[in-house]
Amino acid sequence: MLQCSGYGNVLLRRREMRNIALIGLAILIVASLATGILPAFAASTDPQPGYTYYVVYNQTDGSIVTAVGCPPYPAACTPILQPGQSVMYITDQPLLVKQLFADAHNAKLGNWHVNLQTHQLVSTASVNSGPISPVSGIAMISIALPALASLGVAMLGSFIWRRAHK
Amino acid sequence: MASTRTITTFAIPLIILVLATLSTMQPVRANVMTIYSNHQTWNICVASQSTSTNYLYSNAGPSSTTLWVVQVSIGLNGGDNTQYANWGFIIDPNDHASYFGAAIEWETNGGEIYGSTLSTSLDTSMYLILGINNQDSRSQCYNVLVTAMYY
Numbered sequence: 001m002l003q004c005s006g007y008g009n010v011l012l013r014r015r016e017m018r019n020i021a022l023i024g025l026a027i028l029i030v031a032s033l034a035t036g037i038l039p040a041f042a043a044s045t046d047p048q049p050g051y052t053y054y055v056v057y058n059q060t061d062g063s064i065v066t067a068v069g070c071p072p073y074p075a076a077c078t079p080i081l082q083p084g085q086s087v088m089y090i091t092d093q094p095l096l097v098k099q100l101f102a103d104a105h106n107a108k109l110g111n112w113h114v115n116l117q118t119h120q121l122v123s124t125a126s127v128n129s130g131p132i133s134p135v136s137g138i139a140m141i142s143i144a145l146p147a148l149a150s151l152g153v154a155m156l157g158s159f160i161w162r163r164a165h166k
Numbered sequence: 167m168a169s170t171r172t173i174t175t176f177a178i179p180l181i182i183l184v185l186a187t188l189s190t191m192q193p194v195r196a197n198v199m200t201i202y203s204n205h206q207t208w209n210i211c212v213a214s215q216s217t218s219t220n221y222l223y224s225n226a227g228p229s230s231t232t233l234w235v236v237q238v239s240i241g242l243n244g245g246d247n248t249q250y251a252n253w254g255f256i257i258d259p260n261d262h263a264s265y266f267g268a269a270i271e272w273e274t275n276g277g278e279i280y281g282s283t284l285s286t287s288l289d290t291s292m293y294l295i296l297g298i299n300n301q302d303s304r305s306q307c308y309n310v311l312v313t314a315m316y317y
Contacts, residue, residue: 056218066218074202080295082217101307104211105244109305110220165170 045102047094052077054089055100055114055121060113067104069097088114088121096121168223184262190195202227202292209243211307212251222255223294233317238265239281239315243307251306253280253298258288281311293317 047053050072056065056079065085072078079087090096103111103123110123177210196290202285203223227234242249255265265282300306 036205063213065213065216067211068218068220070220071206074212074223074226075206075208076221078221080219080221080222082219101209101211104305104307106179107245107304107306109211109213109307 002086006087040114045105052089053091053101054079054087055095055112056081056085056087057114059086059116061082062116063141064109064112064114067100067109069101069111086114088119090121093121099123170231199315199317200315202316204313207306208296208310208312210298210310211243211295211305212226212298213305214303215301217297217299219295219297221293222296222310223292223314224295226314227316228293231287231289231297232292233283233285234314235283235285235316236292236294236314237281237283237312238294238296239279239293239311240298241279241309241311243309245306248302249306250301251308253308254296255282255284255294255296257284257286257292257294260290279309279311285292 048069048071052072053068054070054072054077055067057063058065066079068077068079081087091102099120100109100112100123103109105124108125112121112123114120115122204229206222208220208222210218210220220236234257236255238255240253265284292314296310298308298310
């Protein structure tokens with residue numbers, strides 16, 4: 001009877017270990033997806049290395065006429081300005097570039113303008129509170145998800161280690 | 167003996183013919199193609215009912231007489247496909263070697279990529295200027311792909 005109960009415990013424990021291993025494997029797959037594949041999709045509006053970014057705007061109201069991502073040499077990254085237009089180069093502000101082109105990609109270039117007093121490129125959408133923007137969505141996928149997955153993997157590892165040393 | 171005479175009869179005129187052909191050939195200079203740029207991509211976003219005009223290349227290649235071949239393609243990048251746009255490019259502001267594409271109606275034609283190739287002989291360096299006019303009520307981004315080569 002005792003032998004039978006011991007054998008049952010071993011079976012139960014093996015099943016538990018197998019379940020833990022399967023859950024661990026699933027978490028590992030999610031983690032690799034989150035850290036590898038998903039950011040690749042999200043990176044479509046990210047600034048490209050070696051590219052030059054600029055906007056052309058109207059001097060009267062600061063409205064954006066065009067936003068350009070220009071490839072490296074031998075490309076020339078020079079707009080032809082109409083009377084009353086100015087150019088602002090924004091290559092050194094990668095976060096701004098990312099947000100601007102994410103909006104432009106969604107046909108929302110009109111959300112942006114140049115503040116003529118501060119000479120800063122600003123988004124009217126970021127001033128107003130509202131639903132989660134695509135940029136925030138990208139940040140959610142590229143930062144929060146891998147972080148949560150990594151935390152899950154770490155917790156699972158700790159749990160398995162503790163069970164093994166019980 | 168007969169075979170030797172036959173060979174001589176045919177061989178001598180053949181040699182004369184070959185030499186005559188070679189002597190009438192004009193020497194020509196072999197031109198080597200140089201790839202100036204290969205599939206460089208611009209991302210150009212244009213506000214609603216606005217025009218974006220940009221130098222894609224400036225003072226490019228040799229300043230002596232050169233035959234240029236420049237291929238420019240344009241396609242939608244994000245946004246929606248209910249777009250109506252004009253586009254065109256010139257590769258020499260002085261001689262006006264230019265291409266002005268017909269207005270593109272992506273809404274009726276789908277999301278194709280449109281392109282054209284200009285070939286011209288320039289006495290100066292090459293300047294590639296691209297213009298896009300977005301006639302839609304919403305802004306739109308375009309992918310512009312360029313390959314340029316000269317001989």
